[in-house]
Amino acid sequence: xxxxxxxxxxxxxSTTYPDVIPMFAYENGPAAMDWLAKAFGFTERMRLLDNAxxxxxxxxxxxxxxxxxxxxxxxxxxxxxxxxxCPATEKWSGVHYIFDGALVYVDDVDAHFRRxxxxxxxxxxxxxxxxxxKRYRAEDLEGHRWMFMQRR
Numbered sequence: 001x002x003x004x005x006x007x008x009x010x011x012x013x014s015t016t017y018p019d020v021i022p023m024f025a026y027e028n029g030p031a032a033m034d035w036l037a038k039a040f041g042f043t044e045r046m047r048l049l050d051n052a053x054x055x056x057x058x059x060x061x062x063x064x065x066x067x068x069x070x071x072x073x074x075x076x077x078x079x080x081x082x083x084x085x086c087p088a089t090e091k092w093s094g095v096h097y098i099f100d101g102a103l104v105y106v107d108d109v110d111a112h113f114r115r116x117x118x119x120x121x122x123x124x125x126x127x128x129x130x131x132x133x134k135r136y137r138a139e140d141l142e143g144h145r146w147m148f149m150q151r152r
Contacts (some may be wrong), residue, residue, distance in 0.1 A: 022102040029055025029071040048100030079144030096124035101145035109150035
């Protein structure tokens with residue numbers, strides 16, 4: 001993990017970043033940050049909005065990991081929105097596998113699954129166990145795909 005200075009609201013803070021950070025774009029970044037915290041239990045680290053209220057940079061903590069997100073432009077379409085107008089995307093999205101998504105390890109997959117489902121996550125696969133551990137797959141409010149796994 002590397003440490004670099006960061007600023008939030010004019011206050012300098014020291015923030016630790018892992019070596020790999022997934023980055024997601026959202027049509028409504030502020031709403032996505034709120035929903036991801038509620039549904040998946042992530043903790044907000046940073047939220048920077050532009051003058052129009054659009055998320056220019058956001059950070060969520062997931063265990064020892066960090067997820068960055070933003071709304072890149074008013075023209076951006078999230079996966080669910082894009083899928084509705086693109087037959088090819090709708091077709092290849094028919095599988096429950098995670099593509100262009102993230103794997104997040106959690107302590108209790110069953111409890112995490114119940115929380116996500118109660119918050120309205122689209123469940124792609126129920127919790128299942130194999131030799132690697134226990135996992136389930138879900139889509140968030142804009143259709144990004146996530147796999148949550150409990151180590152063996």
